[in-house]
Amino acid sequence: MSPSMTPARRRRAANNGIAVVVSAVMIFPVYWMLATAFKQRGHILSAVPQFFPWPISLENFRRALGKPHFWVFVGNSLTVTLSSVVLSLVIALFAAIAIARFRFHGRRALMAVLVLVQMVPMSAMVIPVYLMLRSINALDYLPGLVLTYMTFVLPFTIWTLRGFVEGVPVELEEAALVDGCGRLQMYVRVLLPLLMPGIVATSIFAFVNAWDDYLFAYVIMKSQANYTLPVWLVSFKTAESVDYGAMIAASTIFSIPVLVFFLLVQRRLVGGMTSGAVKG
Incomplete structure (x- = not known):
């Protein structure tokens, strides 16, 4: 220097x-x-x-894409991932608004449970989740996998969105109601745009969690027609050898949707929307 x-x-x-x-x-x-x-x-x-x-x-890419049922696995992964993201965000948004804006018995206990649940390792829940899905005949069934991913995504999503809801001044909502907005209109036109940074952040977490999971997809899904892409990656390893080139090419292909999703939503990660809304 x-x-x-x-x-x-x-x-x-x-x-x-x-x-x-x-x-x-x-x-x-x-x-x-x-x-x-x-x-x-x-x-x-x-x-x-x-x-x-x-x-x-x-x-390497030709061998990877030449594997049987590749597009079936892509469809399964997209179906499970997008369903998990959308359903988790809808449920978590209503739950976060209820926790942040209303006072009810058990509210503090609920928030404590949301924190404690996130401390439980996912691997420790494999057997309980398997038994639960078997009891409702949801094994080897894509909605059962969606339900499983939502179980692990919802606590984090609710907790994160609750912080964003609490960061929005109540005066903005009251002003919208005074100006003639109904409660639903107020949520859609005022609160929802201000929560977009939190919604985007939690959607990224939910997307990556569902897209990258191998353990639960392998345990819950038994028929090849219901496999997702992480399970497909294991098919490049056989008892005789491992096709490292095709496996790495497949891993590259597998990473593209996460990158595309992040590029689509990364602009919404910029904070400061609340401070911009109260100006004027």
Whole structure:
């Protein structure tokens, strides 16, 4: 660093350097997955690392997409994931408004339960969830998997949205009611736009939770026609060998919907909507 730099500039330069190092460490596994997906089969397990795939090959993607029933698994994953996200957000939104705006017996106990439930490891719930779904004949059934994902997403979603609802001034709602809005109109036109950052944040969590899950999809689904993409990824490993190239190419394909979903909603993650709404 230059001796003429002020202490503030030195701190800024040090912080930027740390940020660059941390970003590189986090991004490198993703880059390595992409680079490996485009390598030729003989270069993937080479003793000498090849950081840049050359010549570029699409053979791994052809083998991955050539697997039977690929589009069936895509449809199953999209159905389960989108259903989980939409239903969780609708239920959590009403629950968060009720907890934040109304006072009722058991409110504090409910909030404590929401926190405690999130501390339970998902793996510890495999057997109870399996027995519950078996008792209602929901095993090997996509709605049963949706119900399972909602069980784990709802506590976090309700707790997060409750904080956003409490951050919205009650005066905005009262002003809308005075101006002639009905209660439903007030929720749709005033409260809902202000809650969009929280809705987007929780939708990302719900989407990733449902899209990436392997354990429950593997345990609950028995027929191949109901498998989701995480279970499909295991098919590249057989008793004889593992097709690493096709598996990594499949993992790359599997990551694309999450990236697309995030790009579609990332603008809504910017906060400050409440402060902007009260101006004027």
